[in-house]
Amino acid sequence: MEGSLNVIGYGISVIGAGIGVGIVFGLGMQAIARQPEARGPLQTNIYIGFALIEALALLGFVLAFALG
Amino acid sequence: MLGLAAEENVLRIHIDELVFGLIAFAVIFALVYRYAVPRVTKMLDERADAIEGGIERAKKAEAEAEELRQQFQEKLEEAHRSYAAELQKASEQSAAIIAEAREEAQAEARRIIEAAHAQIEADRQQAMAQLRAEIGALSADLAARIVGETLSDPAAQSRVIDRFLAELESGANQQAEVR
């Protein structure tokens, strides 16, 4: 068995980001469903949150390769 | 890395590729900025204008049609009114004509009747005069024949005749009253 622990580490780190992105979009959809007229600002905020959370997963991805 | 021998780091930034990418993006951006988007937005504006203008035109046409309809309605009503007036006038005229004709006919009839009356009267007068003369002569003749030559004196003769005629006339009047 050969390989790098980085890959496993990345897999574990991505779980958090995956849950986060799911929560962001799920609650975002719920908010839009409750108040469809506030769709514009809600969408903006959804994508800000999505970008922030995705950044963590991407940092993990970068580190998995950079520290390889 | 992924358990494989990697030739280089995956997270590489090569200057030449970066520059190629920027040049390619600059080309596309120039095309979009100078050529595609302005023309398309202009076209979209024109289309919006055209659609708005079309709506405007349609409204105008509708207003015109409404106006025409109004005018037509007015004309129609006027025509109805004038037709009714004509009808009225015609019926009045015809009544007047009929009345006039009737009057004329009555006048004519009256005139004819009067003329006939006058004629009859004249005829009667004439016949009376003639009859009086003839009866005088006749009765004188008869009397002369009966009495002989005694009544040759004309004065006495006419006296006798007048008396005779008066009697005769009163007799005739009595007869007429009886009738």
Next chain:
Amino acid sequence: MSADTLNLAAEGGGGLFTPGGPGFEAPSVGIFFPSPWSWGDYSEALPYTSGITKYAVLLVVATALVAFFLWWTTRKLAIVPSRKQSIFEIVVLFIRDQISRPMIGVKGDRYLPLLVSLFLFIFAMNIMGLIPFLQLPVTSNLSYPVGLAAVVYITFIAVGIRTHGFGRYFKSAVVPSGAPAWILPLLVPIEILSNFIIRPATHAIRLFATMFAGHLLLATFAAGGWYMFNPSAGPLYGTISVLFSGSALLAFIIFTAFELVIMFLQAFVFTLLAALYIGQAQEAH
């Protein structure tokens, strides 16, 4: 079908159920490092260069594709649009109504050319990964997303400075409004890090990473399917291997369609985030 053709087919295929055959070699990240053509190989002479590789050629193809698309769809414009014209109008209106207007507002129509060209360019570069024989998304090389992210980075900082002035823009971007003074020493470095360092980095890496991973996934499915295709391994094992190979092929096809969606989505998200950053820089907070 004779045994010869089966053998012939098995020759190119892998060695599943073949004792002593070749072991499975998963596609390495080496597929993202095409070696430069001999006529364009200056990578030895200059540091941090790669020479003229498949990426550069595919970049030219993608650029030509976008340029052709622009020329072809807007060649003859009419008030009543033709089908060709409608395609481009749909793209422009989609970006205007889904990205520019919600993120920047009506003032954002100024940045429509930038957003449209970003979207079209990224989508064309992504789609290179699905075109037969080319099959390498240009954005799976970090150099290209970094260039685009740098363009967006410079744009939104310039927009912020032009709208609010140098001092006010950086103050509003770095100091969160309404925070008590004692927490500022903690917040300001975080804001600097997140707004001016992590933001452009993730902007570029998000696009790169999804394209990289997606292409690697497709390559793995293709290589695995080919490895397992071994009908000459006897009646039972041969059938099993063909079934395995077929399921890998099916997965490959499904993931190819999935990749197409991802490619569109990543182009959309990149453009959306560019609009979001510009909009944030434009409005004072």
